[in-house]
Amino acid sequence: MIWVIAFGLVTIASVVLGLKKKRALYLLVPVASIFTFVLVKIIMVPLPFTDTVRFIFSLSG
Known part of the structure; x- marks a missing residue:
């Protein structure tokens, strides 16, 4: 659960920085x-x- 929160915070921070500084790299x-x-x-x-x-991709079908 901590990873979901961490990736959510990283995503929110990078979107805010990307819009604020107008750089797609963020x-x-x-x-x-x-x-x-x-x-x-x-x-x-x-x-x-x-x-x-191979195992991971064999799980889908």
Whole structure:
């Protein structure tokens, strides 16, 4: 739950900064932080990286 609040605060802060300073770069911060979080969680799985990614994508169908 703490991660949801943290990513929510990062998103709100980057949107406010992006609109205030009129720079689109600030809008990439939430996407990059969530992508980094997912990548770290995948790396933390004790299986090899490729097997983990294959398993994740095999869950959808």
